[in-house]
Amino acid sequence: MKSIVITLPSLSSGDAIGNDVISEYNLLKSNGFEVFIFAEHYEPQFAQYLCDFDTAKNSEVLIYHHGILWDKGETLLKDHRGKFRIMRYHNITPPDFFRAYNDELTDLVDKGRKQTLRLIKYFSYFIPASFYNAQELLNYKVPKELIEVIAPFNHVDELLSIQADIVTLDKLIGQHRPIVLFVGRKVPNKGLLHFVRTAKKYVDLFGKKVYFIWVGREDLRLGKYYDMINRYINDNSISDVVLFPGKVSISELKSYYLSANVFLILSEHEGFCVPILEAQSLGVPIIALNRAAVGETLGKNQLLFDEIDYERFAAAIEVLLNNNEYCIELSKYGKENYNTRFKNSLIKEKFLNTITGVLRI
Known part of the structure; x- marks a missing residue:
């Protein structure tokens, strides 16, 4: 060989x-x-x-x-x-x-x-x-x-099989508030500013009844960017709504997904987007901005917006929080997208066939 x-x-x-x-x-x-x-x-x-x-x-x-x-x-x-x-x-x-x-x-x-x-x-x-x-x-x-x-x-197989962190899960559920979640590095292309602006618009329209939680690490070189984000949060009095737990373990990550009511991805540049698969595999309904590879990763019959509109994002969150049947429908198609396109067993077969085929050329 x-x-x-x-x-x-x-x-x-x-x-x-x-x-x-x-x-x-x-x-x-x-x-x-x-x-x-x-x-x-x-x-x-x-x-x-x-x-x-x-x-x-x-x-x-x-x-x-x-x-x-x-x-x-x-x-x-x-x-x-x-x-x-x-x-x-x-x-x-x-x-x-x-x-x-x-x-x-x-x-x-x-x-x-x-x-x-x-x-x-x-x-x-x-x-x-x-x-x-x-x-x-x-x-x-x-x-x-x-x-x-x-x-x-992806590590979805591990995420599905691992035990959620009970302390984190109890804490999140015990707060008795719906959770809008995103998972990813805190960098400009992933839409952090859109995320906090959507939180502000949601509070304006519907009040402080939801947590917006962004799980992911910071980059020390982006202090100027984080200062701008934090000023926006403080100026608009939403520091008790928008939470940044930082980088977490995979068992803690599962707790966040299991506690989430909505996964909100407003990224403007993704070459793929593994957290979409994580959310779909665990049944979390997704609201997404159709940019770069987000739409193709998300798949069919999902809630996808072509334009940046914070009022519409906030309204969509409120719809999902009050329409369980729609959430179940989105969750069903999300799981189908993961199971039919992105399970590791499917990727293994395609990758191995491609590599062996190339080496025979």
Whole structure:
């Protein structure tokens, strides 16, 4: 069997790309391939999976995960001696989302998107995580026949099987208020400002009877952005409505999903969106803004808005809180979307067939 090295800049727990890489590693390993991971930065628990630069350079196959600027990765591609190089394309956030808040992040993503154009010539095949990402590759003149869209692996199986954190669950349920939830990093492209503005509009229209909870970590480089968000929250007296618990464990995460009445995603740029699958698998009805890959991930018969309209978002939340039949309907179609399109068993089959097919070319 051919030796395969899966590459990414940084391998860490709780990261969607890292989860995708570990799942690919386990799948290929279990099917008889010699597999390693090359990462420039990694958490200690992943050391057992890793190889050095020379091993990666001399491997027969590179599966290169591209989602941020990575200079050493570009060097590896230039030096790679094997025959097969496959890009796993996760997309890179456009720089305009960061321009007003941090020069370093703006420069990083701008250079990352420019790097995408330079890297394309090194690859013989491309596996984007969504049709939205595939369209970007087509815009970069990648031939359609060299592209196969495959969703990233997810940890929904673990989320479904794990015990929810009882302390967190009791606390959330014990507050006796409906919960509007989002899960994701606190960054501009994920719609945090839209989220808090919707909370403000909801309070204006219906009162302080709902919690808006955003679960996810901050980026220390975005202090200016968080100052703006916090000023808005304080100026509009909604600090007792909008809550930020930060990064949580997977058992705590399940508690938030089980307590949520509505999952609200107002992100303006997603190359995929794993939290949609998490919410759907656990039966949480979703209200979403139709941007980037959100609509295609969400699937059919879901509550999807084409325009940013805080009053309509707030009204939709109120409708769901008072219409259990509609919630059940959205939940049914959401679970169907996850079960028929994004279960890991389906992704495994498609990914393995694609890789073995490419290696036979």
